[in-house]
Amino acid sequence: MNRESIDTQEPVLTGAEVARHNSKDSCWVIVHGKVYDVTEFLPEHPGGSKIILKYAGKDATEEFDPIHPPDTLEKYLDKSKHLGRVDMSTVQVEAKTHDPEEEARLERIKRMPPLEQCYNLTDFESVAKMVMKKTAWGYYSSGADDEITMRENKLAFHKIWFRPRILVDVENVDLSTTMLGSKCSIPFYVTATALGKLGNPEGEVVLTRAAHTHDVIQMIPTLASCSFDEIVDAKKGGQVQWLQVYVNKNREITKGIVQNAERRGCKGLFITVDAPQLGRREKDMRSKFDDVGSNVQRVDGDTVDRSQGVARAISSFIDPSLSWKDIPWFRKITKMPIALKGVQRVEDALKAVEYGVDAIVLSNHGGRQLDTAPPGIEILAEVMPALRDRGWQDKIEVYIDGGIRRATDILKALCLGAKGVGIGRPFLYAMSTYGQSGVERAMQLLKDELEMDMRLIGASKISDLDTTMVDYRGLSSHVVPVPGDMLGQSTYDSLVSPSFRLSPLTLKAKL
């Protein structure tokens, strides 16, 4: 679909005309200069009618874009509701209300640190927190319930400590490896994440381009802002892409998606199995509530609570009845290697082998589904010995995702037996702040870190890594300190460092 093409046969409406259809009884909206009658669609909108009614009679492009792939209206709205073009010069531009928070954000964007000052993946996140739109940040950064799992994903790596080898010749370090049969320059891939346009107006193709620069594999998400074809079109040369699918209640749709992906060259199929229902994410819900929920009058009869954030709105098609018995069907419809994304316990990892699956991703969906589900790295430490006990370690490739921010994290996963790791949010944050250069720098930082870390652990190629190089005895412990007695803590008089003389003001300057 080409947004710029103009069909001269189409009628051209005026802004005033559209503006009259501004209620649930007749609701027209403008998207990319075209007018659509969505009156009948209101009750079916997965995101609820409220959010549409906010734009009734108005231009909804800015809100529409990040959440919907460009072919959405073509696909899902009957042609009869496509009312034609509008003369945008006649559309009244809404005076933006004075929003001090938004103004401060725009000011911060002007003052962004230069890209060269981002020295690690977390640096991008710290910039993103300051410059992303509130709702976009809310969607990307949120996790399930109290976000305990989301944070544990990262902290779990701090429980694993290295046992480095010395006096190994590490002059030449080779980071390349093979994942699902495809070669790549480094053992991580860009994992599937939804709604790329929330962070960058170009969406997921930015990741595609950066992945090409660094010879990194990209997993294409079902819930992308770009259409699948746009993302595939953006790849270059022998660049490798995989497909992630949420299985639709209507299997024919899923079949179409999968077979199209195979035709278009995708080299692996990742079936998400940890999301029969998309999680409640309160940070997302709260950011959305503030945005629309409060100002729009309740639609009569709309008793369904739709104010549950972006995640719920876009996922109503997912089939919660998906089960093991569906797996053989996937074998039939595609020749791509098949991976289960979201395996969370040893028993299911073994079952995956029995079902002949080619790979599993040990994952809790970035901490966005069930809170206090364990990190992938922790499951890995149980799965690999179980596979080895049965001599199955070569029957299946094991990946993990969640919480990876340092090359040391990648190294730990590989030492424990992972074939590779998926990285999601960090690249979204890099893309949302510095665009393609940001993502490229993020990937370069990981390469620089990993090359150095390989030298320091005493390994010159990926296959040199083994479990003797890590001490992970404490990995499965989940410690919660006894809550302290507050009276004692506030009464304790801390030791202090020697004090400088006088003038406390000048002292503060540095620190």
Add this chain to the structure above:
Amino acid sequence: MNRESIDTQEPVLTGAEVARHNSKDSCWVIVHGKVYDVTEFLPEHPGGSKIILKYAGKDATEEFDPIHPPDTLEKYLDKSKHLGRVDMSTVQVEAKTHDPEEEARLERIKRMPPLEQCYNLTDFESVAKMVMKKTAWGYYSSGADDEITMRENKLAFHKIWFRPRILVDVENVDLSTTMLGSKCSIPFYVTATALGKLGNPEGEVVLTRAAHTHDVIQMIPTLASCSFDEIVDAKKGGQVQWLQVYVNKNREITKGIVQNAERRGCKGLFITVDAPQLGRREKDMRSKFDDVGSNVQRVDGDTVDRSQGVARAISSFIDPSLSWKDIPWFRKITKMPIALKGVQRVEDALKAVEYGVDAIVLSNHGGRQLDTAPPGIEILAEVMPALRDRGWQDKIEVYIDGGIRRATDILKALCLGAKGVGIGRPFLYAMSTYGQSGVERAMQLLKDELEMDMRLIGASKISDLDTTMVDYRGLSSHVVPVPGDMLGQSTYDSLVSPSFRLSPLTLKAKL
């Protein structure tokens, strides 16, 4: 008892007349428009004479109401001391002293967040902290000593991690279950908590109504602000209620209460066994002290320290000699299933089976009794294997309460073998902030969470849950980190994120 009924035979006094009886030598008080001579009662008042003398000759209704069921004066004060009505128009209304803290609270009430913004049970507590009266908050929110157990109750759940099943058909999820033979929509009940009118002028009947809406069982507390009959009167249809009792030194009183409850349809008897003496709660004591203690002159000869908070005042009737040998007596006086509330170790759980009790509640009384007593969930993990070892797991139902704030907490208790869980404070906070709608939303949130969590753990009905679905190896650990060296901590120069250029003021705006 109908407060509005007027006995035309009663004498009518004037405010001035009453006001003259304002000392310990002659002390009259007004409650709900009636005058009582409490001079002789002063030394017997469980809450001490100070608090009554503060209202000598005045209207004490506001202070009286939340702490006493409406039939208190009828029951406990001799008719001869009921002096008749007072013409309220002649009672001098005391000019409230300017209290900036109270004014700020009233202002906060005006600015309360809309109910829709409460996304979880803790949100209600955060609002309650801001809008409840200081003494009410002090009574509800306080725990024993340093409140370590109170907080550990909640934190204990963070030591249990899930082992979710994938690829299970979870299209239809059924949350219903049976507790003590009664069906209910979800495996939690509203547990007994005292003094509901501190938080809401209507008291416990608000909980009754919300429980009806959601088909949830309610346990009626001995120390309710509403009378037992009021609470039973408020139930509708087949709604299930249980009775909680503190056993009176006078067993006949207890017998009367229990048999009346059975007559009125209660379906279970919960005998509290963890409170031979009600705990010291310093937050409660401190809030009460500020309220009255400091301004009233010491009553000569009153050497008993009565300034120990509300809890002590209302519980002097409880029998500290209650022991196992009393249990058979309860069997004799009622046919209701009998549960012991407050079992705290395996040995006593086994003893309960031997004594033929129908159920036990593993509980530390919400952390309000003995500090560093263990959480119910931790005891559960020891009790269930001990029961199973003896083949006794079906001889007794096991419940826990304490610290439950998320559906994941409920799920963990059920996986470990609990039949259900009791929830107390969260509903009090919901009731104290948004009334019945608040409680209903709190229950709905739990249902929404639980339905989703069941899907995500791979269970479609309660009986699908089992111990393989949780990793609770670290549950019994009580870790206290070594206190850090303060000099080192304050000297360490933390890494910092990239800094934005200039204008720090605008940067602060968002964060």
Add this chain to the structure above:
Amino acid sequence: MNRESIDTQEPVLTGAEVARHNSKDSCWVIVHGKVYDVTEFLPEHPGGSKIILKYAGKDATEEFDPIHPPDTLEKYLDKSKHLGRVDMSTVQVEAKTHDPEEEARLERIKRMPPLEQCYNLTDFESVAKMVMKKTAWGYYSSGADDEITMRENKLAFHKIWFRPRILVDVENVDLSTTMLGSKCSIPFYVTATALGKLGNPEGEVVLTRAAHTHDVIQMIPTLASCSFDEIVDAKKGGQVQWLQVYVNKNREITKGIVQNAERRGCKGLFITVDAPQLGRREKDMRSKFDDVGSNVQRVDGDTVDRSQGVARAISSFIDPSLSWKDIPWFRKITKMPIALKGVQRVEDALKAVEYGVDAIVLSNHGGRQLDTAPPGIEILAEVMPALRDRGWQDKIEVYIDGGIRRATDILKALCLGAKGVGIGRPFLYAMSTYGQSGVERAMQLLKDELEMDMRLIGASKISDLDTTMVDYRGLSSHVVPVPGDMLGQSTYDSLVSPSFRLSPLTLKAKL
């Protein structure tokens, strides 16, 4: 010694006369209206000459008093140096320099909370921190090195959790017990602490009086501000006192002290064995440095670093060569039961039995000696099984001290097998803030707490307590969390509670 007695034969000097002897060549000082020539004593002063020279030619009473028992000058300064009385009206009163910190302290004293608001032992400490003199607070509150042991002493109790019994008749609770053959009302004693007059002008006799009120045993310290005789004189009726000794290099002095104590009725001898050298306490050193160190010019040739706080100054007589072979000698010189105070490992506890000692105190000297020495309660959990294994549990009484702030702490020690516990600092703080009433209330609070806790744990007398009532599996763990990644922590965007509308100022008022 009676300070008020005036020997009319003594010469009477004038202030001006004294003031001329204000250098190290001739140094006179006034103490309690008498003049002493301390010129020759300067190099011998255990606290260094600097501090004396600060008062050369002046009245040193205020500084002298808390650190020296009243008979010090009589005992240690040759009569020839006692120059007679001074006419105090001729002594120039030094204009106190304006010290804003001291003024603020005096202001705080005026605003002290009423005693009734102290609900626990820590409350006294919190008040003490605000109202005590800086150097006194520095001496009492300080510990060795980084004060890790000092704080661990308290935290160790949080690693022990109760296993309470229910349905035990606890109507009557008896807290009384016997320690070293003497009866007392409750199983704690006031342990020996130095320099009571730093906190209260009357010194240790305040503790004696409060101990009498509550029938509590007091241990008399070697380093008291009051003389030994003053403290014994203050006891009433059958009140029990013990003697603590630091063994002098000159054994005859020690022998004299011990035999005098026995004559004066002491019922136990506690030999301190954990202090061959008194610890470095940097908080104490820093507070002293600020006080004198910086303003006085260095005395030529005084190369010894004497600025090591009060502790070092007063302890130079202690014999670091004291060893096991000295123990039989003590048996010979006294019939009092003998206890070793400061045993710190199982091997030495067993040796103590072999040497026929009557009792041991497992103690690290309040965390004031060797940092990261373990808490007494932790050693107890190793010592008692070792004693029981050998059938020696009745051959020796085992006490602990350090970190006890709650009756639950006492209960835990008793459950693990201690005969009783020593409490030191809390009573010093109570004495330094509210005097005798403070100490009495502190003791009463412990009694109230312990009575309640006995009921709640299901014990009606001390001998009911046993090890099944505590879970101390984690007691010996010393966990230090991995230092977090600061970038991640500062970047994480915390979940927030629902926000109130507008006016943040009024919201802040309550919290």
Add this chain to the structure above:
Amino acid sequence: MNRESIDTQEPVLTGAEVARHNSKDSCWVIVHGKVYDVTEFLPEHPGGSKIILKYAGKDATEEFDPIHPPDTLEKYLDKSKHLGRVDMSTVQVEAKTHDPEEEARLERIKRMPPLEQCYNLTDFESVAKMVMKKTAWGYYSSGADDEITMRENKLAFHKIWFRPRILVDVENVDLSTTMLGSKCSIPFYVTATALGKLGNPEGEVVLTRAAHTHDVIQMIPTLASCSFDEIVDAKKGGQVQWLQVYVNKNREITKGIVQNAERRGCKGLFITVDAPQLGRREKDMRSKFDDVGSNVQRVDGDTVDRSQGVARAISSFIDPSLSWKDIPWFRKITKMPIALKGVQRVEDALKAVEYGVDAIVLSNHGGRQLDTAPPGIEILAEVMPALRDRGWQDKIEVYIDGGIRRATDILKALCLGAKGVGIGRPFLYAMSTYGQSGVERAMQLLKDELEMDMRLIGASKISDLDTTMVDYRGLSSHVVPVPGDMLGQSTYDSLVSPSFRLSPLTLKAKL
């Protein structure tokens, strides 16, 4: 090399003449009054060309000095590029730009606490943080990645607790010992650290002098700011020095260095084996970036990222192919005892014995190389039993370094079997703040602490120390607490201490 010597034959240039050569096409710089043509050297400069170009045509002495030993230009720049002297009076002194941060630092230097107020090693660090130049602080204080290992090095000691012996005669304590056959007064040595002139204009010779004062062994670093000969020239009498080497890709250079050291009297050779590549240290990178990176225009074609801090710049000569097979070669070229510095696992410790090495240093390079590599003290606890199992404990001396700040830390290492410990940063901080007196006081403090700690643990000489004196069961645990639920934490209403009446302003004054 004598900087002051003036060769009268040399031409004398003017500042104006030099200033014309201020670009990459012709780049002259002034160092110590001499002019050098570095145009051709620009692309080879290990620190990148940017930093040189910043001083093109100008005086670079201040920047040059701390990073380069004085003989650098003589050695590495062809004589033909030595253009002669410049008349410094003709060199335009650059007006320093107003830098408020630098001004505040200079002000703080004026207000530095007196040396006597530094009571422990951390105190020096706290002063250093306030008074050192930003880049110098950045280089010294930084560690790898998230600096987790750097901090864990110190914290690891808090996991070890003492088991002190009592009643041991400790009147005389002897701290002396022997390391690699050399006697010394105390079992620590000054370990090798780079770039001493960043902290003190005199550089490493300051450490040499202080080491002499205290009879402490010094290890001379390869990357010193002073030349090797300067450091050796500074030693006095029988003072012992060791040599640390980074092995050069050109072994002849290494051979020359080693044999020269042996000739000049070095008593031990420490080969660094944990640094095939010098670590990324982001704090260092960030401080350097701010300093130069941003203001200099990018040099065309310079695609190598050289902005990686000082560490990378100075280490490009290190040979990453160094391996076990090189070890015998060292044996051939020197008779000095050989030690491997940076052993990090048991397997390699055993291998070192097999290769006949005399000593190993268990070290992670001060946490500056691989993050989450374990602390030396932790490796020690695994290495010693492995050695003892094989009867090899006397075949090799084992040292550790990293995180030692207290004499208790030294004591713990010795109890576990270390022959001695290396201390680096603390002496750098002492040197950077108070110069030689600072270092001497730091060493004295360690001696004072150690003497006392020996007494308190019950040991009168180093050989008395053994493993029964420490409890190190928890040493290998790496605990990361579960991230708390933020909503609960912020909602919890902490207990508070009794409040003082009114005037909060005056209360704040003290605390």
